[in-house]
Amino acid sequence: MIDPITAWHGEHARFTQLLDFLEKQVAAFHAGEHPNYELMRDVIYYLRHFADRFHHPREDAAFTRLAERDPGMRYPINRLLQEHRVIAVAGEELLKHLDDILEDAVIARETVETAAATYLTYYRHHLAKEEAEVLPRAAQVLTQRDWTAVAAAVPAGSDPLFGDDAGARYRELRKQIMLEARAA
Template sequence: MSAHLQKWQAEHANYRKLLDLLQTQTATFVHGEEPDYELMADIVYYMTQYPDRYHHPREDAAFSRLLAHDPQAGTLIAELAEEHRSIAESGARLAADLGAAAAGAMMPRATLQEDVRNYATFLDDHMAIEEREIFPRLAASLGDDEWFLVDSAIHFAGDPIFGETVQERFRSIHRRISGQAGCGCKEPAEAACCLE
Protein backbone atom coordinates (compact mmCIF):
# COMPACT_ATOMS: atom_id res chain seq x y z
CA MET A 1 0.00 0.00 0.00
CA SER A 2 1.28 3.47 -0.85
CA ALA A 3 2.48 5.86 1.84
CA HIS A 4 -0.41 8.16 0.91
CA LEU A 5 -3.02 5.53 1.67
CA GLN A 6 -1.26 4.54 4.89
CA LYS A 7 -1.35 8.20 5.93
CA TRP A 8 -5.03 8.47 5.05
CA GLN A 9 -5.84 5.34 7.05
CA ALA A 10 -3.93 6.79 10.01
CA GLU A 11 -5.89 10.03 9.61
CA HIS A 12 -9.13 8.04 9.56
CA ALA A 13 -8.08 6.32 12.79
CA ASN A 14 -7.43 9.73 14.35
CA TYR A 15 -10.82 11.02 13.21
CA ARG A 16 -12.46 7.98 14.79
CA LYS A 17 -10.74 8.80 18.10
CA LEU A 18 -12.23 12.28 17.93
CA LEU A 19 -15.68 10.96 17.02
CA ASP A 20 -15.48 8.53 19.96
CA LEU A 21 -14.56 11.39 22.31
CA LEU A 22 -17.40 13.48 20.90
CA GLN A 23 -19.88 10.66 21.48
CA THR A 24 -18.52 10.03 24.97
CA GLN A 25 -19.26 13.65 25.80
CA THR A 26 -22.83 13.41 24.46
CA ALA A 27 -23.36 10.23 26.48
CA THR A 28 -23.20 12.38 29.61
CA PHE A 29 -26.64 13.67 28.60
CA VAL A 30 -28.09 10.25 29.40
CA HIS A 31 -26.89 10.60 33.00
CA GLY A 32 -28.17 14.16 33.27
CA GLU A 33 -24.66 15.58 33.48
CA GLU A 34 -23.27 18.59 31.66
CA PRO A 35 -20.90 17.68 28.81
CA ASP A 36 -17.82 19.72 28.02
CA TYR A 37 -19.40 21.82 25.27
CA GLU A 38 -16.16 23.67 24.66
CA LEU A 39 -14.27 20.43 24.06
CA MET A 40 -17.06 19.19 21.78
CA ALA A 41 -17.03 22.49 19.86
CA ASP A 42 -13.25 22.26 19.45
CA ILE A 43 -13.52 18.71 18.08
CA VAL A 44 -16.12 19.70 15.50
CA TYR A 45 -14.20 22.89 14.69
CA TYR A 46 -11.14 20.74 13.96
CA MET A 47 -13.20 18.36 11.80
CA THR A 48 -14.48 21.28 9.74
CA GLN A 49 -11.08 22.98 9.50
CA TYR A 50 -8.71 20.12 8.77
CA PRO A 51 -10.42 17.04 7.28
CA ASP A 52 -13.00 19.08 5.37
CA ARG A 53 -10.39 21.48 3.95
CA TYR A 54 -7.38 19.21 3.39
CA HIS A 55 -8.10 15.50 3.79
CA HIS A 56 -11.30 15.25 1.75
CA PRO A 57 -10.08 17.48 -1.12
CA ARG A 58 -6.92 15.32 -1.40
CA GLU A 59 -9.12 12.24 -1.56
CA ASP A 60 -11.28 13.88 -4.22
CA ALA A 61 -8.17 14.67 -6.28
CA ALA A 62 -7.04 11.03 -6.04
CA PHE A 63 -10.53 9.76 -6.84
CA SER A 64 -10.64 11.77 -10.05
CA ARG A 65 -7.27 10.34 -11.07
CA LEU A 66 -8.65 6.87 -10.38
CA LEU A 67 -11.45 7.38 -12.93
CA ALA A 68 -8.96 7.25 -15.80
CA HIS A 69 -7.91 3.76 -14.68
CA ASP A 70 -11.21 2.46 -13.32
CA PRO A 71 -14.26 4.05 -14.97
CA GLN A 72 -16.52 1.52 -13.24
CA ALA A 73 -15.77 3.29 -9.95
CA GLY A 74 -17.44 6.45 -11.28
CA THR A 75 -20.77 6.06 -9.49
CA LEU A 76 -19.14 5.29 -6.16
CA ILE A 77 -16.66 8.14 -6.55
CA ALA A 78 -19.50 10.57 -7.29
CA GLU A 79 -21.36 9.36 -4.19
CA LEU A 80 -18.28 9.76 -1.99
CA ALA A 81 -17.59 13.25 -3.36
CA GLU A 82 -21.20 14.22 -2.59
CA GLU A 83 -20.78 12.77 0.89
CA HIS A 84 -17.69 14.97 1.38
CA ARG A 85 -19.92 17.99 0.70
CA SER A 86 -22.64 16.66 3.02
CA ILE A 87 -20.11 15.98 5.79
CA ALA A 88 -18.81 19.56 5.52
CA GLU A 89 -22.35 21.02 5.66
CA SER A 90 -23.35 18.77 8.57
CA GLY A 91 -20.15 19.60 10.43
CA ALA A 92 -20.69 23.33 9.96
CA ARG A 93 -24.22 23.06 11.39
CA LEU A 94 -23.02 20.97 14.31
CA ALA A 95 -20.16 23.40 14.99
CA ALA A 96 -22.64 26.29 15.11
CA ASP A 97 -24.94 24.38 17.48
CA LEU A 98 -22.08 23.37 19.78
CA GLY A 99 -20.67 26.88 19.73
CA ALA A 100 -24.09 28.18 20.76
CA ALA A 101 -24.38 25.54 23.51
CA ALA A 102 -20.89 26.41 24.78
CA ALA A 103 -22.00 30.06 24.92
CA GLY A 104 -25.03 29.10 27.03
CA ALA A 105 -27.79 29.00 24.42
CA MET A 106 -30.69 26.72 25.27
CA MET A 107 -31.36 23.77 22.98
CA PRO A 108 -32.94 20.38 23.50
CA ARG A 109 -30.40 17.80 24.67
CA ALA A 110 -32.01 15.10 22.55
CA THR A 111 -31.55 17.19 19.41
CA LEU A 112 -27.87 17.80 20.06
CA GLN A 113 -27.31 14.16 21.04
CA GLU A 114 -28.99 12.93 17.85
CA ASP A 115 -27.09 15.43 15.69
CA VAL A 116 -23.76 14.22 17.12
CA ARG A 117 -24.72 10.56 16.72
CA ASN A 118 -25.84 11.09 13.12
CA TYR A 119 -22.69 13.04 12.23
CA ALA A 120 -20.36 10.47 13.81
CA THR A 121 -22.18 7.48 12.29
CA PHE A 122 -22.31 9.01 8.82
CA LEU A 123 -18.62 9.95 8.86
CA ASP A 124 -17.56 6.56 10.22
CA ASP A 125 -19.61 4.72 7.56
CA HIS A 126 -18.14 7.00 4.88
CA MET A 127 -14.56 6.24 5.94
CA ALA A 128 -15.28 2.50 6.05
CA ILE A 129 -16.55 2.56 2.44
CA GLU A 130 -13.47 4.48 1.30
CA GLU A 131 -11.14 2.04 3.04
CA ARG A 132 -12.96 -1.05 1.81
CA GLU A 133 -13.93 -0.02 -1.73
CA ILE A 134 -11.70 2.80 -2.98
CA PHE A 135 -8.35 2.55 -1.21
CA PRO A 136 -7.55 -0.87 -2.72
CA ARG A 137 -8.40 0.50 -6.18
CA LEU A 138 -6.17 3.51 -5.63
CA ALA A 139 -3.34 1.25 -4.47
CA ALA A 140 -3.65 -0.87 -7.62
CA SER A 141 -4.04 2.02 -10.05
CA LEU A 142 -2.10 5.16 -9.10
CA GLY A 143 1.64 5.42 -9.61
CA ASP A 144 4.14 7.84 -8.11
CA ASP A 145 3.58 10.45 -10.85
CA GLU A 146 -0.16 10.51 -10.20
CA TRP A 147 0.31 10.71 -6.43
CA PHE A 148 2.60 13.68 -7.06
CA LEU A 149 -0.21 15.36 -9.02
CA VAL A 150 -2.66 14.61 -6.19
CA ASP A 151 -0.26 16.23 -3.72
CA SER A 152 0.21 19.22 -6.01
CA ALA A 153 -3.53 19.79 -6.40
CA ILE A 154 -4.14 20.60 -2.72
CA HIS A 155 -2.10 22.97 -0.58
CA PHE A 156 -0.58 21.04 2.34
CA ALA A 157 -1.27 22.06 5.92
CA GLY A 158 0.05 20.31 9.01
CA ASP A 159 -2.52 18.55 11.17
CA PRO A 160 -3.18 20.86 14.17
CA ILE A 161 -3.83 17.95 16.59
CA PHE A 162 -1.99 14.90 15.28
CA GLY A 163 0.84 16.63 13.45
CA GLU A 164 4.31 17.61 14.61
CA THR A 165 3.04 20.67 16.46
CA VAL A 166 -0.23 20.70 18.36
CA GLN A 167 -1.96 24.08 18.15
CA GLU A 168 -2.79 25.65 21.51
CA ARG A 169 -6.54 25.44 20.91
CA PHE A 170 -6.32 21.67 20.51
CA ARG A 171 -4.02 20.75 23.41
CA SER A 172 -6.94 19.75 25.66
CA ILE A 173 -8.27 17.42 22.96
CA HIS A 174 -4.81 15.89 22.54
CA ARG A 175 -4.51 15.31 26.30
CA ARG A 176 -7.99 13.75 26.49
CA ILE A 177 -7.33 11.37 23.60
CA SER A 178 -3.88 10.41 24.86
CA GLY A 179 -5.43 9.74 28.28
CA GLN A 180 -8.04 7.45 26.74
CA ALA A 181 -5.38 5.71 24.66
CA GLY A 182 -3.29 5.17 27.80
CA CYS A 183 -0.03 6.08 26.08
CA GLY A 184 1.24 8.07 29.06
CA CYS A 185 2.26 11.18 27.16
CA LYS A 186 1.60 14.38 29.08
CA GLU A 187 2.48 16.97 26.51
CA PRO A 188 2.06 16.86 22.72
CA ALA A 189 5.75 17.52 22.21
CA GLU A 190 6.80 14.16 23.63
CA ALA A 191 8.40 12.18 20.81
CA ALA A 192 7.09 8.88 22.14
CA CYS A 193 3.46 9.96 22.10
CA CYS A 194 1.23 7.34 20.51
CA LEU A 195 -0.80 10.06 18.80
CA GLU A 196 2.08 11.52 16.83
Protein backbone atom coordinates in the same frame (compact mmCIF):
# COMPACT_ATOMS: atom_id res chain seq x y z
CA MET B 1 8.66 10.22 3.05
CA ILE B 2 5.61 8.34 4.33
CA ASP B 3 3.72 6.70 1.45
CA PRO B 4 0.36 8.26 0.57
CA ILE B 5 -1.77 5.21 1.40
CA THR B 6 -0.19 4.89 4.86
CA ALA B 7 -0.71 8.61 5.45
CA TRP B 8 -4.31 8.28 4.28
CA HIS B 9 -4.97 5.37 6.69
CA GLY B 10 -3.29 7.34 9.47
CA GLU B 11 -5.59 10.30 9.02
CA HIS B 12 -8.64 8.01 9.03
CA ALA B 13 -7.42 6.38 12.25
CA ARG B 14 -7.05 9.79 13.88
CA PHE B 15 -10.49 10.94 12.71
CA THR B 16 -11.89 7.70 14.15
CA GLN B 17 -10.26 8.50 17.51
CA LEU B 18 -12.04 11.85 17.45
CA LEU B 19 -15.36 10.29 16.52
CA ASP B 20 -14.92 7.78 19.36
CA PHE B 21 -14.33 10.66 21.73
CA LEU B 22 -17.39 12.48 20.41
CA GLU B 23 -19.47 9.33 20.78
CA LYS B 24 -18.46 9.01 24.44
CA GLN B 25 -19.65 12.54 25.03
CA VAL B 26 -22.98 11.77 23.38
CA ALA B 27 -23.26 8.62 25.51
CA ALA B 28 -22.57 10.69 28.64
CA PHE B 29 -25.51 12.88 27.77
CA HIS B 30 -27.78 9.88 27.36
CA ALA B 31 -26.66 8.61 30.76
CA GLY B 32 -27.75 11.92 32.28
CA GLU B 33 -24.19 13.14 32.76
CA HIS B 34 -22.71 16.37 31.47
CA PRO B 35 -20.86 16.08 28.20
CA ASN B 36 -17.87 18.33 27.65
CA TYR B 37 -19.31 20.69 25.08
CA GLU B 38 -16.06 22.65 24.73
CA LEU B 39 -14.16 19.55 23.66
CA MET B 40 -17.01 18.39 21.45
CA ARG B 41 -16.75 21.76 19.79
CA ASP B 42 -12.98 21.39 19.39
CA VAL B 43 -13.48 18.03 17.66
CA ILE B 44 -15.91 19.45 15.14
CA TYR B 45 -13.89 22.63 14.68
CA TYR B 46 -10.82 20.55 13.90
CA LEU B 47 -12.72 18.32 11.46
CA ARG B 48 -14.12 21.42 9.75
CA HIS B 49 -10.77 23.18 9.57
CA PHE B 50 -8.44 20.29 8.87
CA ALA B 51 -10.37 17.37 7.37
CA ASP B 52 -12.74 19.48 5.27
CA ARG B 53 -9.94 21.75 4.05
CA PHE B 54 -7.14 19.31 3.38
CA HIS B 55 -8.13 15.65 3.72
CA HIS B 56 -11.36 15.79 1.72
CA PRO B 57 -10.09 18.03 -1.10
CA ARG B 58 -7.05 15.75 -1.46
CA GLU B 59 -9.41 12.79 -1.64
CA ASP B 60 -11.50 14.61 -4.22
CA ALA B 61 -8.38 14.88 -6.41
CA ALA B 62 -7.36 11.23 -5.82
CA PHE B 63 -10.90 9.92 -6.34
CA THR B 64 -11.28 11.78 -9.62
CA ARG B 65 -8.10 10.14 -10.90
CA LEU B 66 -9.20 6.76 -9.63
CA ALA B 67 -12.54 7.01 -11.44
CA GLU B 68 -10.68 7.88 -14.64
CA ARG B 69 -8.46 4.83 -14.31
CA ASP B 70 -11.24 2.51 -13.17
CA PRO B 71 -14.66 3.51 -14.56
CA GLY B 72 -16.25 0.80 -12.40
CA MET B 73 -15.47 3.02 -9.40
CA ARG B 74 -17.39 6.00 -10.75
CA TYR B 75 -20.64 5.35 -8.95
CA PRO B 76 -19.24 4.75 -5.43
CA ILE B 77 -16.83 7.64 -5.90
CA ASN B 78 -19.54 10.08 -6.91
CA ARG B 79 -21.35 9.15 -3.72
CA LEU B 80 -18.25 9.75 -1.60
CA LEU B 81 -17.63 13.12 -3.26
CA GLN B 82 -21.17 14.10 -2.44
CA GLU B 83 -20.72 12.88 1.13
CA HIS B 84 -17.77 15.26 1.57
CA ARG B 85 -20.15 18.13 0.93
CA VAL B 86 -22.78 16.69 3.28
CA ILE B 87 -20.18 16.15 6.03
CA ALA B 88 -19.04 19.77 5.72
CA VAL B 89 -22.60 21.11 5.95
CA ALA B 90 -23.54 18.77 8.82
CA GLY B 91 -20.34 19.71 10.66
CA GLU B 92 -21.05 23.40 10.26
CA GLU B 93 -24.55 22.93 11.62
CA LEU B 94 -23.34 20.93 14.60
CA LEU B 95 -20.67 23.53 15.29
CA LYS B 96 -23.33 26.20 15.37
CA HIS B 97 -25.45 24.19 17.81
CA LEU B 98 -22.44 23.73 20.11
CA ASP B 99 -21.64 27.44 19.91
CA ASP B 100 -25.23 28.19 20.87
CA ILE B 101 -25.00 25.92 23.90
CA LEU B 102 -21.71 27.44 24.99
CA GLU B 103 -23.17 30.92 24.63
CA ASP B 104 -26.21 29.87 26.68
CA ALA B 105 -28.57 30.42 23.78
CA VAL B 106 -31.91 28.69 24.07
CA ILE B 107 -31.53 25.37 22.29
CA ALA B 108 -32.74 21.94 23.28
CA ARG B 109 -29.81 19.77 24.27
CA GLU B 110 -31.56 16.96 22.41
CA THR B 111 -31.17 18.93 19.19
CA VAL B 112 -27.41 18.99 19.65
CA GLU B 113 -27.21 15.36 20.68
CA THR B 114 -29.28 14.22 17.71
CA ALA B 115 -27.17 16.27 15.30
CA ALA B 116 -24.00 14.81 16.84
CA ALA B 117 -25.33 11.24 16.61
CA THR B 118 -26.31 11.73 12.97
CA TYR B 119 -22.90 13.22 12.16
CA LEU B 120 -21.17 10.29 13.87
CA THR B 121 -23.12 7.65 11.97
CA TYR B 122 -22.67 9.37 8.65
CA TYR B 123 -18.96 10.04 9.12
CA ARG B 124 -18.20 6.52 10.32
CA HIS B 125 -20.02 5.01 7.37
CA HIS B 126 -18.06 7.27 5.02
CA LEU B 127 -14.70 6.28 6.52
CA ALA B 128 -15.61 2.59 6.45
CA LYS B 129 -16.52 2.79 2.77
CA GLU B 130 -13.23 4.50 1.92
CA GLU B 131 -11.21 2.02 3.94
CA ALA B 132 -12.98 -1.04 2.52
CA GLU B 133 -13.38 -0.05 -1.11
CA VAL B 134 -11.38 2.96 -2.14
CA LEU B 135 -8.00 2.77 -0.45
CA PRO B 136 -7.28 -0.81 -1.56
CA ARG B 137 -8.25 0.04 -5.13
CA ALA B 138 -6.28 3.29 -5.12
CA ALA B 139 -3.24 1.38 -3.88
CA GLN B 140 -3.56 -0.94 -6.88
CA VAL B 141 -4.41 1.55 -9.58
CA LEU B 142 -2.92 4.99 -8.87
CA THR B 143 0.60 5.59 -10.10
CA GLN B 144 3.40 7.65 -8.60
CA ARG B 145 2.52 10.32 -11.13
CA ASP B 146 -1.08 10.36 -9.89
CA TRP B 147 0.05 10.78 -6.30
CA THR B 148 2.36 13.62 -7.27
CA ALA B 149 -0.53 15.34 -9.06
CA VAL B 150 -2.80 14.80 -6.05
CA ALA B 151 -0.21 16.27 -3.69
CA ALA B 152 0.23 19.25 -6.01
CA ALA B 153 -3.52 19.80 -6.31
CA VAL B 154 -3.98 20.18 -2.55
CA PRO B 155 -0.85 20.88 -0.56
CA ALA B 156 -0.87 19.19 2.85
CA GLY B 157 -1.70 21.60 5.64
CA SER B 158 0.03 21.31 8.99
CA ASP B 159 -2.09 19.37 11.43
CA PRO B 160 -2.91 21.61 14.42
CA LEU B 161 -4.04 18.70 16.62
CA PHE B 162 -1.91 15.65 15.83
CA GLY B 163 0.99 17.27 13.96
CA ASP B 164 4.52 17.92 15.22
CA ASP B 165 3.90 21.63 15.47
CA ALA B 166 0.47 21.26 17.07
CA GLY B 167 -0.62 24.46 18.73
CA ALA B 168 -2.05 25.44 22.08
CA ARG B 169 -5.59 25.67 20.80
CA TYR B 170 -6.15 21.93 21.07
CA ARG B 171 -4.02 21.24 24.14
CA GLU B 172 -6.89 19.94 26.27
CA LEU B 173 -8.38 17.82 23.49
CA ARG B 174 -4.95 16.36 22.70
CA LYS B 175 -4.51 15.44 26.37
CA GLN B 176 -7.91 13.74 26.52
CA ILE B 177 -7.34 11.81 23.30
CA MET B 178 -3.96 10.59 24.57
CA LEU B 179 -5.46 9.53 27.89
CA GLU B 180 -8.21 7.60 26.13
CA ALA B 181 -5.76 5.94 23.78
CA ARG B 182 -3.65 4.87 26.76
CA ALA B 183 -6.70 3.54 28.61
CA ALA B 184 -7.71 1.51 25.55
